[in-house]
Amino acid sequence: MFLTRFRINTARMGARRLLTSPQSLHAAVMASFAERPDHQGDGPRVLWRLDQQSRSEVLLYIVSPGRPDLTHLVEQAGWPTTGGWQTKPYASFLTRLTADDTWTFRLTANPVHSIRRHAAEPTKRTAHVTPRHQLDWLLQRQKDAGFAIVEHDEPRPDGLPGAWHEVAVHNRGDLSFGKRGETDDRAHQVKLTRVTYDGRLRVTDPDALRRTLTFGLGKAKAYGCGLMTLAPAE
Structure with missing residues (x-):
């Protein structure tokens, strides 16, 4: 399991589109995995949440069985030259x-x-x-x-x-x-x-x-x- 945090650049057109369409943001989150996770089985699923700290600071949190690649989100709704995302293993926290x-x-x-x-x-x-x-x-x-x-x-x-x-x-x-x-x-x-x-x-x-x-x-x-x-x- 992995916990990921990504800061959304709210000034970008792509960010505004994602923030106003939960279906588009869901599709973007699921596109972070080379193999689409199966939500029909008994295993953990991909979960995500938006936290709006302020008007200009919006954070996307993702919990997922596999490590995500958010390159496409950085390009659409992040800071391509200076921004990124942080992913940490989650299992060790859960076991504690x-x-x-x-x-x-x-x-x-x-x-x-x-x-x-x-x-x-x-x-x-x-x-x-x-x-x-x-x-x-x-x-x-x-x-x-x-x-x-x-x-x-x-x-x-x-x-x-x-x-x-x-x-x-x-x-x-x-x-x-x-x-x-x-x-x-x-x-x-x-x-x-x-x-x-x-x-x-x-x-x-x-x-x-x-x-x-x-x-x-x-x-x-x-x-x-x-x-x-x-x-x-x-």
Whole structure:
């Protein structure tokens, strides 16, 4: 496994095209591998995420089973003479994860749930739109994902009852774009919601957390969702 970071040059035309089209950016990420990874099997998949530090600083993170070559991204959306990318082996970090360790984390995800108005109606996948429901979506998955978000006994900053979880839900984005099917040329409209979570977690099941970090969490992984990264907690 490898973890890669690439800074996007937002002043370039190619960068603006990639940043406004999740499908184009997904294709560019997948083109980083000489042999296209197989997402149908049981192995880890390619995950990616955009982090916008500021208007002019946008970072692309990629977790992948193989080492990527981002030469084409540097040429389209980077600094061809002075810029590049950084790739580090990820397996050694993953093997060091231990129960009860505390880390800060960032996750961009697609928090959705299935609903129907009556029993005879097929279920429909619908995005959670409020921060409270988006947080609940993550809390419902933390046990199976191998972690627990740090809680505090003090009163919540928002004055509401219940535990105060050390996590912020922010940077919601509603995306809508056309996608062509694999078996025909018709364009299908794709709509999804992306949300970013920043907080602190405690490792409860290292093996399950390793799977979360390499397989992703939730839906829409092809469009920049599901990638969780960890950093040392202060």
